[in-house]
Amino acid sequence: MVLLCASTSPTISIPHPLFSPLKPPATFLCHSSKTSAVTASSPTADQTPSSSSLSDQLLPLSLTLLTSQPTSPSATVAPPPRLPAKPTWTNPSKPRPTVLALRRQPRPPFSHNPSLRPLTALSRTLRLSPDLPSALSAAFPPGHSPSRDDALLLLNSLRSWQKSLQFLDFLRSLPDFPLDTIFYNVVLKSLRAGHQWHHVERLAGEMIDASVPLDNITYSTIITAAKRCRRFDGALRWFERMYRTGLMPDEVTYSAVLDVYARLGHREEVVTLYERACASGWRPDAVAFSVLGKMFGEAGDYDGIRYVLKEMKDLGVKPNAVVYNTLIQATGKAGKPGLARSLFEEMVAAGLSPNEKTLTSLIKIYGKARWSRDALELWERMKSNRWPMDFILYNTLLSMCADLGLEEEAEKLFEDMRRPDRYARPDSWSYTAMINIYGSGGKPDRAVKMFEEMLEKGVELNVMSCTCLIQCLGKARRIGDAVRVFETATERGIRPDDRLCGCLLSVAAVCEEGGETDMVLGCLKKANNRLVGLLKMLRDEQVGFGEIKDEFRGIMNEAAVEVRRPFCNCLIDICRNQGHPSRRANELLHLGNLYGLYPGLHARKSEEWSLDLRSLSVGAAKTAFEEWMKSLWDSVVEEEEVLPFSFSVYTGSGTHKFSQGLASSFTSHLNQVAAPFRQVEEKCGSFVASKEDLVPWLRATFSPAVVNA
């Protein structure tokens, strides 16, 4: 029996959803293996190669701690663990491998310093001093070294990593000063606050060189510093070093590392580590469950969240406010607003007060789910219970109003923020939300007014407010104004991002051919010249599909995942609206499908085939419909497939601000081509046709006699 069952071999079939294969990486269009978030490691004395595989990471553990166990790589493949049952150790003659110390590192009680008052004055002087080394020399002339406790207290109060390092140098210069682990730990913490990963590693190396022991507090500080600097490779390297040097992590260090793996998206490793710690006798605490809950939320893994809830219940761990906040947010990310709501009610019923973070998460969830009633009820409760509000919560409420189209409520909130006694003054997020509200409500004048007010009041401009306003002006066909907003933004140092590029593409799609389009493409050229290049290729009859495909893939790989489909939609719209070669729209739709931008477009049940157009733009929807009809005609001609009794098309009802108009545009398209689809009366945005009606229409539309005529 192999106890180190850490293999992540993809060939093992794993029954529980927690162990399902990881989702495809964000760079799925690319054939390279650039999927790891692990950054390059910096050189240290005890560097080991960073790896994303747990078996590699823990190999030293298996060598140092599990010497009685087989350690050859081939022997590390074990039957997959099953959840939620705890691993059972089938060989009682062998001791359980221990992966963490069950007792936390003890901390001596803080020793109260009798000379606190004069020290407070000195710590203030040192904190404010522009020249710390001189100030220290003045305060502690030769022969008057600070006591250990005084030095520790002063070091703790400096609030600047540079000064912490200088203070450490000063202590080092004193004869016989007992510079122990604690001093280094305090400086490491200060370096962590300053995001100084390089100095953290350097200082830890100095501890090793000077034979100052590294303890659990040292390691947990180093590991969280690495995390804060997004140097996950470094975090794992130092964690591994603990085992190699014979120091057992305690639960604080261990849960810090669980979070590192979680942030890397290595969920299987997290679960394995979690289970192994439990098997060592660990009773996980709220922090560990918070890490697990957040991880499953990020992955949209509802089963994982339920697993966390069940584990807590089984182990009798009561969630605290942080755990509730994490789980509420996680359920939102997993697309389960109902569970978020019940967790919130459970939290309140348990006597825990929701804080700003709880309410921010919940309001955001209700807004995204378009649960107006719940959102408004919660808002009322917030007011009547005087639950705490901060500017993030205000802004989230405003964004929720934008999602739900609650213009009046948003205006009230915004006015409330402008009251002079409010500390939550409107900032760029608040203005963006208001521009968004007016933009999606078709009120470009008001949106422009908000933007101008933002500029007048010196509120820092951000890319999102410009994007929302340009979008709104584009929809209103005020192309010149949209271009001016873009120019103002870039003049003020706004760097266009992918969303803004997508927005410019959508504006280009509604432009008149010629001057208007050229103006918008002039903006786009400054933001993403490659997109303008692709548009030129699409326009050029001579450019072949292979070239288009290569460039399309290159652009999509460079683009953020969430803009890829909008990019493709807009490109199709431009091709259709601007007189590009007629095959281009179909080519782009084909590429979009090829690269998985339109999952679930087609569905087939025995009695009905359907086309779900809800994530498509108007042009892309028409293209997809045409393609579908052609493919159905092929089926009729080839008689290879038995057609179902009915066919349906979904456009969505247009309640979402981004899908507005698809249902009505599609209706007119159906009328134009006289297709026999009828809108389902009780279901807005749903169209059906029977086989009886559709086949004659297909014949009339696509049969060679008609096409050649």
Next chain:
DNA sequence: TTAGGGTTAG
């Protein structure tokens, strides 16, 4: 906030 881990906005 006194040497260590987990939670808020397009």
